[in-house]
Amino acid sequence: MLLSPQEVDYKSCLHSELTKLLRKEELYWLQRSKAKRLVHGDDNTTYVQLLANGRYRKTRIYQLEQEEGVIVGDENLKTYITNYYKGLFGSPESNHFTLDETHVEDIPQVFDLEIEILSAAFSKNEIREAIFQMEHNKAPGPDGFPAEFYQHFWVHSKT
Numbered sequence: 792m793l794l795s796p797q798e799v800d801y802k803s804c805l806h807s808e809l810t811k812l813l814r815k816e817e818l819y820w821l822q823r824s825k826a827k828r829l830v831h832g833d834d835n836t837t838y839v840q841l842l843a844n845g846r847y848r849k850t851r852i853y854q855l856e857q858e859e860g861v862i863v864g865d866e867n868l869k870t871y872i873t874n875y876y877k878g879l880f881g882s883p884e885s886n887h888f889t890l891d892e893t894h895v896e897d898i899p900q901v902f903d904l905e906i907e908i909l910s911a912a913f914s915k916n917e918i919r920e921a922i923f924q925m926e927h928n929k930a931p932g933p934d935g936f937p938a939e940f941y942q943h944f945w946v947h948s949k950t
Contacts, residue, residue: 818937855871922942
């Protein structure tokens with residue numbers, strides 16, 4: 792039985808969505824494992840996931856052995872470590888900070904020319920320099936695209 796035009800469109804839409812989700816998963820595991828192999832064609836395998844999870848296990852503190860005994864549990868570890876470093880640094884010193892905003896004699900002021908420079912619109916060249924200083928395949932921005940997308944887009948745009 793053949794599919795209707797609406798079903799063909801729906802199938803195409805679902806295929807596109809599946810492709811996006813699979814790519815998103817690949818990027819997630821690439822960033823999680825910090826393995827460059829995915830970029831060069833390796834699949835999202837158990838090996839890549841073991842790399843990512845292994846790094847997590849290596850950097851996690853499960854217990855501390857101290858003179859008082861073995862300290863286990865996230866809250867107990869957090870409390871012990873916090874108290875240890877508070878003891879190292881001692882009690883806080885008193886300071887002479889004030890929240891009086893009328894006292895500005897010893898605060899450097901921003902001049903009108905500096906305000907104008909700081910609030911000026913960004914030039915295309917400044918934006919291009921910032922984009923090309925970013926590394927490829929790092930964590931995507933809030934829009935979901937990595938810096939590589941914008942670098943590629945900039946090179947191939949006619950503006």
